[in-house]
Amino acid sequence: MAYSQDFIDRVKKVFPGWENMHNDLDKGDAFVGQYLSDSRGAGLSPVEVVKMIEEGKIKEIKVKAQRLIEIDFLYSEWQKQQAQILKNRNTR
Numbered sequence: 001m002a003y004s005q006d007f008i009d010r011v012k013k014v015f016p017g018w019e020n021m022h023n024d025l026d027k028g029d030a031f032v033g034q035y036l037s038d039s040r041g042a043g044l045s046p047v048e049v050v051k052m053i054e055e056g057k058i059k060e061i062k063v064k065a066q067r068l069i070e071i072d073f074l075y076s077e078w079q080k081q082q083a084q085i086l087k088n089r090n091t092r
Helices: 006-013 019-029 032-039 046-054 058-090
Strands: none
Touching: 006 019, 006 058, 019 032, 032 058, 046 058
């Protein structure tokens, strides 16, 4: 699977230091979806939210939440690309 350059750039921006992800993106490896899926729930637990609110770190909560939203969006986009690939294979 070949990912669009826009998709690759957006994923790399969200995960700047994840070399395995970067390599798999560049190769068009479908395992990118697993990376994105695994990352969707990481980074902002309810306990952490409460603690950060108590510490007055509202802006930090917003930044983390926005990152998780972007990961969800990227994963959704990846799923749509996979569905299209499967559809194309089945119509041949």
